[in-house]
Amino acid sequence: MPVYCLDRENIYFPDPTLARPDGLLAVGGDLRMERLLLAYAHGIFPWYNPGEKIMWWCPKERFVIIPEEIHVSRSMKKYMKKHTLQIAFNRDFGDTMHRCRIKREWEEGTWISDEMEEAYGNLHRAGYAASVEAWEDGELAGGLYGVSIGKCFFGESMFSEKENGSKMALIGLARLLEQNRFLFIDCQFHTEHLESMGGKFISWEKYDRMLRGGIC
Numbered sequence: 001m002p003v004y005c006l007d008r009e010n011i012y013f014p015d016p017t018l019a020r021p022d023g024l025l026a027v028g029g030d031l032r033m034e035r036l037l038l039a040y041a042h043g044i045f046p047w048y049n050p051g052e053k054i055m056w057w058c059p060k061e062r063f064v065i066i067p068e069e070i071h072v073s074r075s076m077k078k079y080m081k082k083h084t085l086q087i088a089f090n091r092d093f094g095d096t097m098h099r100c101r102i103k104r105e106w107e108e109g110t111w112i113s114d115e116m117e118e119a120y121g122n123l124h125r126a127g128y129a130a131s132v133e134a135w136e137d138g139e140l141a142g143g144l145y146g147v148s149i150g151k152c153f154f155g156e157s158m159f160s161e162k163e164n165g166s167k168m169a170l171i172g173l174a175r176l177l178e179q180n181r182f183l184f185i186d187c188q189f190h191t192e193h194l195e196s197m198g199g200k201f202i203s204w205e206k207y208d209r210m211l212r213g214g215i216c
Helices: 032-042 074-082 095-105 115-126 165-179 205-215
Strands: 003-006 024-028 056-058 061-065 085-089 129-136 138-148 151-162 184-186 200-203
Touching: 024 074, 032 056, 032 115, 032 138, 061 129, 061 205, 074 115, 074 165, 085 165, 095 115, 095 129, 095 151, 115 129, 129 165, 138 165, 151 205, 165 184, 184 205
Parallel strands: 003 024, 151 184
Antiparallel strands: 024 056, 061 184, 061 200, 085 129, 129 138, 138 151
């Protein structure tokens, strides 16, 4: 299947169902707020290496966590009981995103570029991106950030400064989203870490129905 080329002037996307089997839908365009919001509202997200053209993805099979189905293992419950824990929301979005970038650059390389930090910072200031930070015994343990539209949360990246830091942040996020009747956390891509916490695959058809019901 073809990969569609986007220009910088016109803000649009091809039909998400036309994505390639690997999920790649389009290349090009920019990261202005209007384009990003249009993308997420249709299940599309950017993911590319610094220096490359922007690549837009829409996997046919989606990997999500339903907030009320977050899995907290026995060992994690014991760990949480041993420490004084605190979850903070939007403590410092820019710092959280940058920590995600630094951790990934050090360990495996990252797609979080200066351009990304600026674009998602703009989303945060407009109320569409949020961060979560977990504190353990008064010290920052981990965090994550993502995009929030309607009753849908699109996870972008996470980091850990201490053991289980990102897990605690994800648990805190899921509990808050459940209280506010969010429909799902879109994990974008499968990882064993997220699967162990309740992540599961759903069909594009089911995801699209949930997305349409949650975007408002």
